[in-house]
Amino acid sequence: MGIGDDCAVVVPQSKDLLLCSDMLVEHTHFETSYFRASDIGFKSVVVNLSDIAAMGGIPKYVLCAVSGPKNFPIDEVLEGVQMACYTYNADLVGGDISRSTEIVVTISVVGTSNNLVPMLRSKAAPGDSIVITGPTGRSSAGLRSLSKKGQRPEHPSEVELAHLRPKARVTAGRVAAEFGTKAAIDISDGLALDLHRVADASGVGFQLERVPFVSPATAEDALFGGEDYELLLFHPDGELLVEMLEEVLEGTRATVIGKVVEDPTTRDLQGEPLLKRGYLH
Amino acid sequence: MGIGDDCAVVVPQSKDLLLCSDMLVEHTHFETSYFRASDIGFKSVVVNLSDIAAMGGIPKYVLCAVSGPKNFPIDEVLEGVQMACYTYNADLVGGDISRSTEIVVTISVVGTSNNLVPMLRSKAAPGDSIVITGPTGRSSAGLRSLSKKGQRPEHPSEVELAHLRPKARVTAGRVAAEFGTKAAIDISDGLALDLHRVADASGVGFQLERVPFVSPATAEDALFGGEDYELLLFHPDGELLVEMLEEVLEGTRATVIGKVVEDPTTRDLQGEPLLKRGYLH
Structure with missing residues (x-):
């Protein structure tokens, strides 16, 4: 995932950057009984993009850290993440995968204000x-x-x-x-x-x-x-x-x-x- | 934490950005028997800054998402995060706090290459x-x-x-x-x-x-x-x-x-x- 190096390297087109990071946690934010793994990934991205939207920004780069138990299909979470990135024209540029009992997905987004004043x-x-x-x-x-x-x-x-x-x-x-x-x-x-x-x-x-x-x-x-x-x-x-x-x-x-x-x-x-x-x- | 708005707004001084995100998960990466909450926060930042270091970059902005059980001192995690940010001259600009059984800390860092070619x-x-x-x-x-x-x-x-x-x-x-x-x-x-x-x-x-x-x-x-x-x-x-x-x-x-x-x-x-x-x- 990402570019196979330690960090992603990107060249933003605008001066101001908008940064945000939100996590979705199993039992606190969702249950797998009615959330598919891909839903979890998709929604995790959307809640972050919504923060960018609230400031009038444009999402550019997405980082994704996912952890879950052994048999949990983390790949399907990433499919949902990629689908949301595709839907909103943002680039998934990197992240991390780990092991945990509960499923936790943390998405971080770098957006741009495109040189407009952010809404506050x-x-x-x-x-x-x-x-x-x-x-x-x-x-x-x-x-x-x-x-x-x-x-x-x-x-x-x-x-x-x-x-x-x-x-x-x-x-x-x-x-x-x-x-x-x-x-x-x-x-x-x-x-x-x-x-x-x-x-x-x-x-x-x-x-x-x-x-x-x-x-x-x-x-x-x-x-x-x-x-x-x-x-x-x-x-x-x-x-x-x-x-x-x-x-x-x-x-x-x-x-x-x-x-x-x-x-x-x-x-x-x-x-x-x-x-x-x-x-x- | 952060600026109380939906995203942090920052103005980077350099063209290239380095982006990375790593998570530390209880039982997988640490045990609270020998890790203080502040150690967990500190180390979570360092493992990400190390990725920036490996590319020759300078860390600039840090986002922090923490979840833990009800009685776990998330504030002390944030103290460790802030201490690491202070040590390495990065700004903690935002994040998220949530509830989970296991402790999970996800740190995302935006760094700059200061217009040098990143090491790969x-x-x-x-x-x-x-x-x-x-x-x-x-x-x-x-x-x-x-x-x-x-x-x-x-x-x-x-x-x-x-x-x-x-x-x-x-x-x-x-x-x-x-x-x-x-x-x-x-x-x-x-x-x-x-x-x-x-x-x-x-x-x-x-x-x-x-x-x-x-x-x-x-x-x-x-x-x-x-x-x-x-x-x-x-x-x-x-x-x-x-x-x-x-x-x-x-x-x-x-x-x-x-x-x-x-x-x-x-x-x-x-x-x-x-x-x-x-x-x-």
């Missing part, structure tokens, strides 16, 4: 519209369905796929950054918790008007369920940003769901306080 | 001297000692420290690359096996004259024991390279131990074939 959690401003790149709650509805079945179906439903093979909104993040969006976050731990995080980092409040979700996901899933990897984007002209996004987001709908307000204690959904609760693991 | 395993040439940056076998002697004691002594011996807190030969690798060394490898799986790897990649043979080791390490440790992280350097003028290294390597001695020959089937130590055997885990 701390840059949401009063008056900004809050835009979401798609409905939330699908992943937690999918997890519930998979857990109930106790195995991966031959043909997973849409929400099951949303959990097993999530999408990273790289193009949406890119378009948002090019369109002058200053603040963003990816929804990894639930819309409510991640929105509170942006509000905390920016010292602002928010008023949500609606939260889009589709059956069989529930409002509870949509607000407090994790791992959807849609982006929350904060922009002064939300309607125009949605128009820009509609052109690049195939098959999903971006929506303005509320606005940022000055008072950091105002954090409401349709006038009721929104709990700071989420999906932590 | 495939560039050893007939006539090159083989230079080693210090005696080998200490780490495996230290592991034997620690395993026998079953706990980390208050004041570990030199070989025990060589195993718990190894050194990465970053400066030596740098000097070697600046002095025109084309081929190198770090000794992670034993001198014999790593030397064979370079010979395989370069399509050459070798004749070793001597292998430096110091008591209580044995010749067996020195040839076939792993995790010493000294560098093997391949250069046409080995004696002059040793002189250059002596100026920068404090407290250790670089030595010419043999030479590269054209016939790839000649792989001898003092005229006897050297086994392709090592320390794999």
Whole structure:
């Protein structure tokens, strides 16, 4: 794997680099009863690419460290990793393989900002519209369905796929950054918790008007369920940003769901306080 | 940890980047009976920095993903990580923390070649001297000692420290690359096996004259024991390279131990074939 030397050597085209590293651990993040080895590899890459997407960056290079028990098909994890890299035009350049009782996959990604200013959690401003790149709650509805079945179906439903093979909104993040969006976050731990995080980092409040979700996901899933990897984007002209996004987001709908307000204690959904609760693991 | 956003943003000063990622796993790479949490963090960084050193690069940015059981002091792992980063002038820029039964630490490093040509395993040439940056076998002697004691002594011996807190030969690798060394490898799986790897990649043979080791390490440790992280350097003028290294390597001695020959089937130590055997885990 990699180039057979101690490190990979790459020549990036841009000045700024974005670096991130996230791990998926068996029993904490997935069960092999309903995750194929290739799903684990694919999802491990996507959760990292989503961090790049949240800053408006472009993923370039991927490193992959995998450990698992003796009979676990690490090669199939790597197939999933390679498929995700191929899907998002990133290069798998190296990594490490080891032995462990539990399966652990750590992915590290080097991305580029392409000389744009990265979007940050701390840059949401009063008056900004809050835009979401798609409905939330699908992943937690999918997890519930998979857990109930106790195995991966031959043909997973849409929400099951949303959990097993999530999408990273790289193009949406890119378009948002090019369109002058200053603040963003990816929804990894639930819309409510991640929105509170942006509000905390920016010292602002928010008023949500609606939260889009589709059956069989529930409002509870949509607000407090994790791992959807849609982006929350904060922009002064939300309607125009949605128009820009509609052109690049195939098959999903971006929506303005509320606005940022000055008072950091105002954090409401349709006038009721929104709990700071989420999906932590 | 990190900057509290989704990715770290860095501005590298050089064109080429070196990327690597290695993991340490409990029971496979260490036992907590004789490894403190901070040792695990420190060593995890060093094994990665050693990969950068083997290519003549300079480490710049470190990402750290740690998982462990509920009562395991992950903070102490991070202390060790930070100490190693401080020691080698690299910046810890981000990472991830998770929960698992076994302790797993994955470190990823972004380094720079500073616009020099990276040393490769495939560039050893007939006539090159083989230079080693210090005696080998200490780490495996230290592991034997620690395993026998079953706990980390208050004041570990030199070989025990060589195993718990190894050194990465970053400066030596740098000097070697600046002095025109084309081929190198770090000794992670034993001198014999790593030397064979370079010979395989370069399509050459070798004749070793001597292998430096110091008591209580044995010749067996020195040839076939792993995790010493000294560098093997391949250069046409080995004696002059040793002189250059002596100026920068404090407290250790670089030595010419043999030479590269054209016939790839000649792989001898003092005229006897050297086994392709090592320390794999």
